[in-house]
Amino acid sequence: LLKKIEEQLEIIKRGVVELIPEDEFIKKLKKGKPLRIKWGADPSAPDIHLGHTVILNKLRQFQKLGHEVIFLIGDFTARIGDPTGKSETRKPLTKQEIERNARTYQEQVFKVLDKKRTKVVYNSHWLSKLKIEDVISLAAKYTVARMLEREDFMSRYEKERPISIHEFLYPLIQGYDSVEIKADVEIGGTDQKFNMLVGRELQREFKEEPQAIVTLPLLEGTDGVQKMSKSLNNYIGVTEPPSEIYGKTMSISDELMFRYYELLTDEDLERVKTLHPKEAKKKLAGLLVSRFYSEEEARAAGEEFESVFKKGNLPQDVPLMTIPKKEIGIVEVMIKGGLASSRSEARRLIKQGGVRVGEEAVKDENLLLNLADPQEEKIINVGKRKFLRVRGGR
Amino acid sequence: LLKKIEEQLEIIKRGVVELIPEDEFIKKLKKGKPLRIKWGADPSAPDIHLGHTVILNKLRQFQKLGHEVIFLIGDFTARIGDPTGKSETRKPLTKQEIERNARTYQEQVFKVLDKKRTKVVYNSHWLSKLKIEDVISLAAKYTVARMLEREDFMSRYEKERPISIHEFLYPLIQGYDSVEIKADVEIGGTDQKFNMLVGRELQREFKEEPQAIVTLPLLEGTDGVQKMSKSLNNYIGVTEPPSEIYGKTMSISDELMFRYYELLTDEDLERVKTLHPKEAKKKLAGLLVSRFYSEEEARAAGEEFESVFKKGNLPQDVPLMTIPKKEIGIVEVMIKGGLASSRSEARRLIKQGGVRVGEEAVKDENLLLNLADPQEEKIINVGKRKFLRVRGGR
Numbered sequence: 001l002l003k004k005i006e007e008q009l010e011i012i013k014r015g016v017v018e019l020i021p022e023d024e025f026i027k028k029l030k031k032g033k034p035l036r037i038k039w040g041a042d043p044s045a046p047d048i049h050l051g052h053t054v055i056l057n058k059l060r061q062f063q064k065l066g067h068e069v070i071f072l073i074g075d076f077t078a079r080i081g082d083p084t085g086k087s088e089t090r091k092p093l094t095k096q097e098i099e100r101n102a103r104t105y106q107e108q109v110f111k112v113l114d115k116k117r118t119k120v121v122y123n124s125h126w127l128s129k130l131k132i133e134d135v136i137s138l139a140a141k142y143t144v145a146r147m148l149e150r151e152d153f154m155s156r157y158e159k160e161r162p163i164s165i166h167e168f169l170y171p172l173i174q175g176y177d178s179v180e181i182k183a184d185v186e187i188g189g190t191d192q193k194f195n196m197l198v199g200r201e202l203q204r205e206f207k208e209e210p211q212a213i214v215t216l217p218l219l220e221g222t223d224g225v226q227k228m229s230k231s232l233n234n235y236i237g238v239t240e241p242p243s244e245i246y247g248k249t250m251s252i253s254d255e256l257m258f259r260y261y262e263l264l265t266d267e268d269l270e271r272v273k274t275l276h277p278k279e280a281k282k283k284l285a286g287l288l289v290s291r292f293y294s295e296e297e298a299r300a301a302g303e304e305f306e307s308v309f310k311k312g313n314l315p316q317d318v319p320l321m322t323i324p325k326k327e328i329g330i331v332e333v334m335i336k337g338g339l340a341s342s343r344s345e346a347r348r349l350i351k352q353g354g355v356r357v358g359e360e361a362v363k364d365e366n367l368l369l370n371l372a373d374p375q376e377e378k379i380i381n382v383g384k385r386k387f388l389r390v391r392g393g394r
Numbered sequence: 395l396l397k398k399i400e401e402q403l404e405i406i407k408r409g410v411v412e413l414i415p416e417d418e419f420i421k422k423l424k425k426g427k428p429l430r431i432k433w434g435a436d437p438s439a440p441d442i443h444l445g446h447t448v449i450l451n452k453l454r455q456f457q458k459l460g461h462e463v464i465f466l467i468g469d470f471t472a473r474i475g476d477p478t479g480k481s482e483t484r485k486p487l488t489k490q491e492i493e494r495n496a497r498t499y500q501e502q503v504f505k506v507l508d509k510k511r512t513k514v515v516y517n518s519h520w521l522s523k524l525k526i527e528d529v530i531s532l533a534a535k536y537t538v539a540r541m542l543e544r545e546d547f548m549s550r551y552e553k554e555r556p557i558s559i560h561e562f563l564y565p566l567i568q569g570y571d572s573v574e575i576k577a578d579v580e581i582g583g584t585d586q587k588f589n590m591l592v593g594r595e596l597q598r599e600f601k602e603e604p605q606a607i608v609t610l611p612l613l614e615g616t617d618g619v620q621k622m623s624k625s626l627n628n629y630i631g632v633t634e635p636p637s638e639i640y641g642k643t644m645s646i647s648d649e650l651m652f653r654y655y656e657l658l659t660d661e662d663l664e665r666v667k668t669l670h671p672k673e674a675k676k677k678l679a680g681l682l683v684s685r686f687y688s689e690e691e692a693r694a695a696g697e698e699f700e701s702v703f704k705k706g707n708l709p710q711d712v713p714l715m716t717i718p719k720k721e722i723g724i725v726e727v728m729i730k731g732g733l734a735s736s737r738s739e740a741r742r743l744i745k746q747g748g749v750r751v752g753e754e755a756v757k758d759e760n761l762l763l764n765l766a767d768p769q770e771e772k773i774i775n776v777g778k779r780k781f782l783r784v785r786g787g788r
Contacts, residue, residue, distance in 0.1 A: 080527050083534035132524045132567075133474050139560035140477035144538070145551060147559060157539060165541060165566070166533035168559050 005029050008065050015058070015263045017190050017215045020197075025212035028184050037062050038183035038199075038211065040072040040123075040174065041109075043101040044093060048108040049235040050288070051219040051228035054263045055187055056112040058216055061266065062185075063117040070181050071109065073102050076124040077173070083166060108238050111292045126180045127173060138172050141205045142198065147171070150194040175199035179206045187214045219263060222248055223352050224256040233348065242289045246301035247385050249285035251354070257281050264288070318379070318387040323371055326392060330355070330367040330380075337388040339380065354383045399423050402459050409452070409657045411584050411609045414591075419606035422578050431456050432577035432593075432605065434466040434517075434568065435503075437495040438487060442502040443629040444682070445613040445622035448657045449581055450506040452610055455660065456579075457511040464575050465503065467496050470518040471567070477560060502632050505686045520574045521567060532566050535599045536592065541565070544588040569593035573600045581608040613657060616642055617746045618650040627739070628746070636683045640695035641779050643679035645748065651675050658682070712773070712781040717765055720786060724749070724761040724774075731782040733774065748777045 008029055012019070019025055028035055039059055048056075059069050075098045093101070106120065130138075147168050148154050156163050171194065178186060178199035186196045193215050200210040218227045221234025228235045236248045252260070254277045261272050261280075265287055272280050282302060289298035321337050331346040333339075334355070340346035347365050349355050355362040357369065357380055369378055371392030381387045402423055406413070413419055422429055433453055442450075453463045469492045487495070500514065524532075541562050542548055550557050565588065572580060572593035580590045587609050594604040612621045615628025622629045630642045646654070648671045655666050655674075659681055666674050676696060683692035715731050725740040727733075728749070734740035741759050743749050749756040751763065751774055763772055765786030775781045 080530055083531040127526060130526045132521060132526070132529050135526050135529045136474055136560045136563055137477040139563055140558045142559050144542075144547075144557040144559055144562065145554065148538070153538075160539065163538040164534045165536050165538055165562050166530045168538065168562070169530055169533055172559070 011061050011065065011266075012058075012214070014061075015054070015216065017217050018193070018213070020213045020215075024210070025185070028209075028212060034117075035062070035067045035184040036070050036182060037067050038070045038072060038178060038181060038186040040074050040177065040186075040188070041105060042074050042078060043098050043105055044078045045101075045230075047230065047237055047239065048105070049228055049230065049237045050260070050264060051221075051235065053112055053238065054216050054219050055189070056109060057264050057266075058187060058214065060112050060114065062187075063114045067117070067185075069113060069118045070183065071106075071113070071118050071120045072177055072181065073105070073120065073122050074174075074177075075102065075122045076127040077170065079124060083164075111238060121181060123173075123177050123180075127176075135169070138176060138202075139169065141202060142172060144168070171195045171198045172202070175202040178211050179203050179208060182208060183211045184209075185212045185214060187216065189218050190215045191218065217263065220256060220259065222252050222256075224253050233345070234352070236288070238292045242293050242297045242301040243304055244385050245289050245292065246285045246298070246305050248383070249288055250281055250305060251383075252281070254281070257284055260284060318389050320377070320389040320391070322391055322393055324393065326372050327368045327370050328390075330357070330362055330369060331365055333369060333380065333388075333390055334382065337380070337390065339382045339386050339388055349382055356381050405455050405459065405660075406452075406608070408455075409448070409610065411611050412587070412607070414607045414609075418604070419579070422603075422606060428511075429456070429461045429578040430464055430576060431461055432464045432466060432572060432575060432580040434468050434571065434580075434582070435499060436468050436472060437492050437499055438472045439495075439624075441624065441631055441633070442499070443622055443624065443631045444654070444658060445615075445629065447506055447632065448610050448613050449583070450503060451658050451660075452581060452608065454506050454508065456581075457508045461511070461579075463507060463512045464577065465500075465507070465512050465514045466571055466575065467499070467514065467516045468568075468571075469496065469516045470521040471564065473518060477558075505632060515575060517571050517574075521570075529563070532570055532596070533563065535596060536566055538562070565589045565592045566596065569596040572605050573597050573602060576602060577605045578603075579606045579608060581610065583612050584609045585612065611657065614650060614653065616646050616650075618647050627742070630682070632686045636687050636691045636695040637698055638779055639683050639686065640679040640692070640699055642777065643682055644675055644699060645777065646675070648675075651678055654678060712783050714771070714783040714785070716785055716787055718787065720766050721762045721764050722784075724751070724756055724763065725759055727763060727774065727782075727784055728776065731774070731784065733776045733780050733782055743776055750775050 005026060009026070037059060039055060063069060078093045078098055079095070080092060102122070110118075148157055150171070153163055153167075174195050175198035179202050183199070183203075186199055188196055193213065196211075196213045196215075200213065203210045220226065221228035221232055222236065223232075223234045226232050226234060236245055240248075249260075257277070257280060258269070258272070261267055261269060261284060265284070267287070272283075275283065285305075286298040286302055289301050319337070321333075323333070323336070330350065331340075331343055334346040334349070335341070335343065340349055350362050350365045353361055357367075357378055369390065371378075371390070374391055374393030376391060378390045379387065380390060399420060403420070431453060433449060457463060472487045472492055473489070474486060496516070504512075542551055544565070547557055547561075568589050569592035573596050577593070577597075580593055582590055587607065590605070590607045590609075594607065597604045614620065615622035615626055616630065617626075617628045620626050620628060630639055634642075643654075651671070651674060652663065652666070655661055655678060656663060659678070661681070666677075669677070679699075680692040680696055683695050713731070715727075717727070717730070724744065725734075725737055728740040728743070729735075729737065734743055744756050744759045747755055751761075751772055763784065765772075765784070768785055768787030770785060772784045773781065774784060
């Protein structure tokens, strides 16, 4: 079932930032047995976007090569939340909330992963059994100086921003997960490198063969600049409607498109580059919709996109808002019309180039719309999927 | 039962290095209720010497003022030992060993403390019930930077000597003991100040009134220079025979004698200073023997001391060693005669002024004893209690 080592290596290394250490990894492959690939996920925010699927895509590649994914749901820390009580977003979750999030997570994850080659485990299963002496023993296996070498810790320490001592325990606990599940490989974003290396060392301390580590880049959002994240509103969620996934994908730059091809698909990049960029983008949009829905829905989304944007048709049922003024600022109308929930969101959408009036992208957040002629309708759209008709008069 | 605040304060502050914070402590006294005075002890080394009794003496003063001592036996950490496995002296102890040591400890402690006003508690009682989430919450209450402010941590960090992360947990665990026993005051050596302050803060975090802290100096050993410790052989153990305690006390300098009076007794220092130093020393020696044995045994020890040292009598059964040489070095004869176990110990004893030949203290470690006349016996003694007769010939 397993392909030749060289073929496996080529597939596995695509888009990867680091593979540490490559020689040990090759040795593992040479055993000719399915490897246990660990992926840890936090069930406190169950919505997966394309950024997460960089890793899922890599995991799927491992599965296609015959390896087994250990999908580790980090319910233990979610249950604890932020013990300093300082973070609003890290409130402790109840068992029910975690169970619900974990289910949602799995539904989304299995749009990419192969269920048959995935084992789902919850780390509370073993962590909740640890006693205080186990925690002390674990903490004895790592030094303060080495923990402070982690980039974010060192920078906070130097800037005199507080680091609570329990933050030193989390990398150890996360590393201990690797010991428990006997991971052969752990996979994560570049921001997880340090923690994954701790796992490697703890396995050694516990007389296990240390895991190899695969780091993947953090995917840029649709703006092509910042890391994809829900809070920056530059994301494509895997549960968004097909037309939304398709439309958002069509809005990215050509450069970013190649990056998405590399990190999110198995397509041959050289062949993609021979296509016209517009066609390549359609193909990418179709591939993504197919992955999260079906080929049929991908085709339908493509057709709708063509009909709306190429032929100038509007989607049906665009709401009309009548404003009893001669003119109105673009930010204000966006809020009134429900296209943005705050002034700052409206300004950000404009800055990202996602707001249009008619055919024109809005460049200036102080733009005034002339509503003097009550017969004339302005069509405003945001992110290519939200539309609003606006006119003057009462 | 409780004396006036001012009187209490005067007694409590005697010999103390710091009382933190004095105003809060006075407030506690003003409540007019017996305070809970915490003292934590490590049952891995059950032999108590005078150095420890500085604290015991202070605790006894608290008891005489009507307060209650919580004698906390730190069996929990003794049970864990050194989880890095690096320290030979901190092997984990078994339940039986701990129980035995704790019993020995108590026998010695109650030579000073009032049993009726002492509550003995074992911290494993509550610590072993802590779960991993409790440890994490505890660790969340303190920052890495503040922990690194502890002098020995900072110095090790700067010198790049390893600090294991579990070492950051111990002050928190020790501080949590104060929370559990609701300590009003904690007492310890100056080396415990940082840890006791952690306890203060944790109590605040747990919405308790924070404990006040009393630090006491580390007692100099009989050499008057280094901290009293068994390994430096400059200690007076509370379980040593009365004649040994008496004799060792008589060997200290006048300056050190006043220090011992201050830290180990309740005597009026001004009145002590009116006595002839020799008389004052006899009185101190007698007080110490009385405390650990009885007045009768103190009197007997004093009489024996007089008879041996003042009247030139030797104790009975002094061994005789015949050496087939015309002369021999003092260090060599001490080792041969069992007065020292190594050259370095012999040299240290000489340096400390504890070795005599006849009436003369030995100043020079290269001293040669003339054994040319086989009829002449030299009498060597070490620490005033070990004697040896030496002569030349076969």
